[in-house]
Amino acid sequence: MRRWHLLSLVLVLLVTAVSLIAYKVRVLGYPLTPNEEVEGWIVEARLSFEPTGAALKAELAIPLDPPGYVLLDENFVSRGYGLQTEERGDRRMALWSTRRPSGHQTLYYRATVARSDEEREPQPAPPLDQAPEYEELEGEAVQAILDEVRSKSADIATFASILVRVLASPAPDNNVQLLLPNPASRDELARTAIRVLAGARIPARMVQGIRLADGASGLRTEPWLEVNNGDDWIPIDPGDGARGYPDDFLVWWRGGDAPYAVDPARGAELRFSVTRTLEPALEMVTRQAQLAESPVMAYSLSTLPVDVQNVYRALLLIPIGVLLIVFMRNVVGIQTFGTFMPVLIALAFRETDLMSGAILFSVIVALGLAVRFYLEHLKLLLVPRLAVVVIVVILLMLLVSMLSYRMQFDIGLSVALFPMVIMAMTIERISIVWEEHGAGDAIRQSIGSLLVAVACYLVMFQPRVDHFVFVFPEVLLVVLALALLLGRYTGYRLSELLRFRAFAGAGRP
Template structure:
């Protein structure tokens, strides 16, 4: 197979992995580290009132957020004792409806929602038909026409036209026409209504948008009116106070239009109180909830959808390729010699159930004791398979003795020795004894120490909290690991250990004797 074929395959695998990781991180918002936290907001609306009379039927309505731009409603609850609750859409607004046949005494209805920031794609809205010119009176019509002529001469499009108009309404002192149209003192709501009224004379659709600021520590935030104008393609938000475009990042749109936010039939002393509070939660949990609500196809194949016990299996299993790649680097590039190819990875998995220091100690004790038994068996002249069977049985007995001794000494870590892979331990003991006999104790000890060092390195890399998190959340990273392993499969250069081994020759400069 030609060399370019391997390179193209590795590039495709790496590009696929990096593309999927970038999409999940940048578009879906998956955090890259487990420590990341994001803020969400709990918004509560309390509608309180008293029935007009005892045991009277009540119907109450409250506008609630639908799909606020820049935010997502993650969860919502309706708390009302004895009331029936339903929601319905009315144009651009979403309304909660409470009803009860008989009510007596003070009543309180609650709506609670969990809101989080979300880069929601803009929803295409139908462009409203241009309104006909309102029936202005003679004096009012003249004032409106004068204002429109002045603003039209200084503007270039609907957006600048609307901004200049709002600026004039925000500073009525120097314009008699504005003073005629705008009552004094003018509230924010009055300026918004007047702007909509004047824009209708220019056949520009406009509407009022109500929302609240999500601020920590603010009790009973009041809804603020905002102006939106339509340029034939989209709605443009304009601040009635300073004519700036766009909503603040903490502004939550609640409802549209001039309809009241709430009302109740057969009730008096109707009062609405709003409250907000901020809370922090792991970014991954929040993203999982958001993507589940949006129906992302990526989440359909996410590991978090599996049963918890299966997730726990893959949390460990997905780390094995990381350890295997590390072994490839340490053996083929560094030149560390080990017993077996992937035995250190299995040993490092056992270290996870103990701790690193205790695991190394237990591994050393069992291998040393097993090696002594193996040398004794050599004098019995056993065949290969029976000898391996005896070594496995002896390893299990040694593990049992270590666990019993650890229990008697209140050394809890020693109880985890049973998790060591006994067959791998037996094969390691057999390999050490063979190398000892064929190449001497120095070579056997070197490979044994190398195996232990590689197992420790695998443990430190595989069970790093950030690595565990990243591989579980972004399992496509294994494609990148596969690409690196494929490229290392063609590596034929010097190992670092060989450079040290032949440094004396390098010092002679290649001269002939």
């Protein structure tokens, strides 16, 4: 019964950890490796004008929930201007104001966007109550076009696509020629399609956006068409009737009027520049999850202050080292001083480097051990003796640091980062084992502790392990499950198989 209880607990821990990791990777897009990068775009809008009066107000439409993209960051550059933003229906506006502008003025808005596969909530719109008023000939042409399109369509989406193709035909009929010049621009096609669709009580609106091309400057917006089928808005290319936005199209604002207004001023002009950028995948995904208000982000380490994140980045690696120690002791059979001392020494190695840290640790322990044997002749009590060892260890650290500095060996300055109390206890433990079991056992356990500390350092601070544990701390549930399983291991240690190999050979015929 106890065995099944343990196995059930291990299974629950494993399933929970794997489920959380899979959700983060597949749904939120968290990277599995530390060096992954994702594509982002920096889009800059530049509004320039010449003031013609005193107090000035300027408005600029800025992105609001663009389909297929997520807005990660935005900046405004406008020295001497007051700034605020507000939402007006399906628009978002930046509002600048100043009292005494002088000379040519330029206002900047910069947005960082990235592609997003997150599904947007549907935005249904009720059908129009009544058709617009057309002039007599215009009304007859609109009705003839609607009758032709209605006979060839199956739903609102196909109706709008066919209508656009009829309007954009290179050889338009008389009805189309009455409504549009030949050739017609995309803007004229979109506006005419909206007006004709209104005759069929179908809501439609114009959308303005830009193409994301690396290094592009001086861009102007490109008009697009959106038609509502009662469930959501369907994008349609006003040039050929194709449905859906291109992958490189960023919706900037919705509406047929100008995206900016400056009063009083003249010569207002809006231009866009685009730059492609590669950003760390973890940073990008974290910002996307925060904007999407994912419930996982409420308990994510990335929401903590940076200094606290740095603390937990090291603490979360300790269970990995502890599991390795359990494996090395119970399965391999390497003897160490204590259970956690090698992990703490590995943490100290992180602040120096592996080779220098191992040398410095060995030197200080050896010198401290010599002092400990000298103290044995003074017949001190246990607690005072430990206090003396701690004081001596600190003095040795100071001495090594000073000598390292004089010899221009900067690595020695990091010796103070070693856990001095642990080192003092290690020195005390080595001396006791030396006295009770001999020098062989003491040296063997010292070497084993140092080897395990090196192994912990190599595993814990491998960049992929460091990244994976910090991004997916639920992997510690897997570590916990493995530790529980190792706790029931009662088989032979590998060192015992090597030690008693002669008996195995003796039993053969």
